[in-house]
Amino acid sequence: MTWFDAHMAVLPVLLPALTAMMLLLLGDHGGDSHGGHGHHKLLWARRLGLASTALGLILALALLLRAAEGELITYRMGDWPAPFGIILLVDRLGAMMLVLSACVALPVLWYATGGWDAHGHYFHALFQFQLMGLNGAFVTGDLFNLFVFFEVLLIASYVLMVHGQGAQRFRVGLHYVVLNLVASALFLIGLALIYAKTGTLNMADLGLRVPAVSAPDAAVLQVAAMLLLVVFGFKAALMPLALWLPATYAAASPPVAALFAIMTKVGVYAIWRVHGVTFGDIGGASAFAVAPVLLPLALATSVLAVLGALAAQTLARLVAWLTVASVGTVLAGLGLYSSPAWGAALYYMLNSTLVIAALFLLAELVAAQRGDAAGQLVPAAPVAQPTLLGLMLLLAAASAAGLPPLPGFIGKLMLLEASSTHVWAPVVWTVLLLVGFLTLLGLARAGSILFWHVRQDVPASVSAGGSPKLVLATCILLGASVVLSLAAAPIQRYTQAAAEQLTDRSAYAAAALGAYGAQGSPPTTRPYRDSAQPSSPSPLQEAKP
Template identity: 85%
Template sequence: MSVFDLHLAVLPVLLPALTAILLLLLGDHGGDSHGGHGHHKLLWARRITLASTALGLLLALALAWRAAEGELITYRLGEWPAPFGIMLLVDRLGAMMLVLSACVALPVLWYACGGWDAHGRYFHALFQFQLMGLYGAFVTGDLFNLFVFFEILLIASYVLMVHGQGAERFRVGMHYVVLNLAASALFLIGLALIYAKAGTLNLADLALRVPQVAAPDAAVLQVAAMLLLVVFGFKAALMPLAMWLPSTYAAASPPVAALFAIMTKVGVYAIVRVHGVVFGDSAGATALTVEPILLPLALATSVLAVLGALAAKTLARLVAWLTVVSVGTVLAGIGLYGPAAWGAAFYYMINSTLVIAALFLLAELVAAQRGDADGQLVPAAPVAQPTLLGLMMLLAAASAAGLPPLPGFIGKLMLLEASSNHAWAPLVWTVLLLVGFFTLLGLARAGSILFWHVRLDLPANVSSGGSPKLVLATCSLLAASVLLSVAAAPIQRYTQAAAVQLSDRAAYAAAVLDEQGGAAAQTTRPYQVQQIQPGAQP
């Protein structure tokens, strides 16, 4: 095995971290792209961060290629054996999330280089720190380092949220920071309770130990599981913890909001890892806390969010509500518990993330051509590019609503099929179909106002339309979504295999705990003090 293959699992985390440090050393352009010195720095920052993000995509694809064969790629930092040391683990699901994150990040960054990166300070360094947190969350093998990477991506997102300044961004940004700090405190409390009763935070080790915990310790683990569900549900925007998201995402700059489309999926990913595997249907008494409530909460999330989308008064806020709708649909699949439902949820999650990111960028392209009306859903002067933007809007709306033959339809069809034998099947079918219909209705209403209900008394927009760079970045996200339909069969096989792999607890234990001869796997609790009998030698 080459040195590259040996360290491949850690490279997606190291690359953005080192790139961010390099960008900080390069210096800041001062939020002003004008002027010789500042403009020169900005050009170099763009080149470096685009090259790094493209290389990150290649690394993610290399990991996905290896993981597709079923290999569990492990990496021990400092060569400390699990469960004592820091463990990185890449499986099919983790590799898929790496590729999805990079596929969103690269077009969004290209879009931001069209001018948004010059509206504030250190945009590119913060963008790379955000990617470091995202990539780290998807490859970590233990709960504490999941918390660490959560904090890294959140700290970067705090600044990116107010990038470009503005009173509204500062107002919602303050709420965003305070709520996330409260969630982080709950996260730490949950980790402490789990470690106190299970003796480990390594995910593979927890999956083996949690089912063996008996009363009364199982009750403490149930409390910890509920605390973590609150934390992850808040980050994923699961109702009733999702009310912060529409205002926050609608107020953020378009490229930041588009990047944030992947952040809700970090919460979904954490729910799968923790409540789907560790506290899942094989977790004994602790499973009873989470499994019965996840599905109804997910369905309620989709219903309430689509009503919010129908009531939205701006296109950006409508897209923000659709972000919550997609989260509810994905978590409905997770809440069905089973490889078929999980595989369908993963497939749908890929498409919804790409489409939502594209819609955030498209919303800005449309708003920029509507004069004073901006993104408000009111009649205004005609846009400069009605045909191009209208077709892009139509494609995105059809996929988000689940119309054939687009991947949104394929993903929902897989979810409906997976739920057919479930006790909640009638409700799942009703909610998913009605949510799809109302999503289409909300986007059709928005499209008709934006492109058809024009005011002839206002002067026509004389701008030449969006720049090719901005349009191409947005179209690339939509093209990636269409590619999911073209390559639906192999991608579906991959997502199903990822779901099946998650249930193989023995394989994870063998890869994570047994590589060093099994000694780590035989421990009961890390750092547990051995009881010495009186008169015995220590």
């Protein structure tokens, strides 16, 4: 085994961390960028940031290729034995999330180099710290370090949120900071309760110990599970904890809002790991601790968010509401607690993240050509590039709404099929189809106002159109969504394999815990219901007669 193979799992964290430190040593590259010395530093910051992010994408793809073979890639910090040392572990899901994060980050960073990175201080260093936190959350093997990486990405996001300054950003940024601090405090309380009853926070070790905690002690674990659902639900934008997001994301600078599209998925990922796996079917007395509320809340999130999108008065706020709606759809798939539904939800999450990120960038491209009206959904002067921008919005709208043959349609179709025997199937079908229709209606309304209902008494935009760099960066994100459709079969097989791997606790424990895990295996209980292996239904998964 080469040095690279031995350290692959830690490199997604080390690479952005070292890049961020180099950028800090380079000095402040914002604010005074129009001066000779400042502009020189900004150019080097851009080159270093883009090179590091591109290298991160290559590294994530290398991990994905190894994980696709079913390998669980582990890294023990300091070579401390499990479960006492810090462990990083990359499985199919973790590798997929690393690739998704890099696929969003690279075009978004390129877009930011069009001028947004010069509107504030240390943008590129903060961007790398954000990537460090995101990547760390996707590869960590224990809950405490999940908290640590959450804090790293949140601290970076606090500053990125107000990047470019402005009264509106500072106002919503203050709310964002305060609410996240409260969520972090609840996170620690939840971890303390879990540790008090199990003596560990290692995720693989929890898979062995949680089922062994019987009533009445299991009640403490169930409270901890609910607390963590509040924390992760806030970060994922699960209703009613998502009301902060539309104003926050709409106020952020476009590249920051586009990067934040992946941040909600960190919350979704944490819910998957903790509530889908640890407190899933093998949880003993704590099994399915949040199942009675997760699916209803997820469906309610999608419905309320799409209604918010219909009522939005600006394109950026509409896209922010669609971010929440997409989270609801993904969590609805998780709440079905079956491998086919999980695989479908993962596929849908890939597309929705890319499309939402592209829409945030597209919103600024349109707003920049509408004069004083900017992104407000009111008639204004015609834009300088109606055909190009209109086609881009049409493609994004069709995919977000779930029209064939785009990946939004494929993902929702798989979700509908996976839920067909579930007791909640009529509700799931109704919500998914209704949300898709209303999403299309909301985006069609926005498109008609932006491109058709123009005011003839207002001079046309004198802008020559968006910078080719900005347009191309947005097109790359939309193009990645199209690739998901063209390569739907192999990607769907991967997401399905990732979902099934999550239910294989014995393999996860063996990889994460080594000899310690070999002393025993997770208690044998009913496996996740699978099309190839029927079993007793979960509380939310009773088959129809």
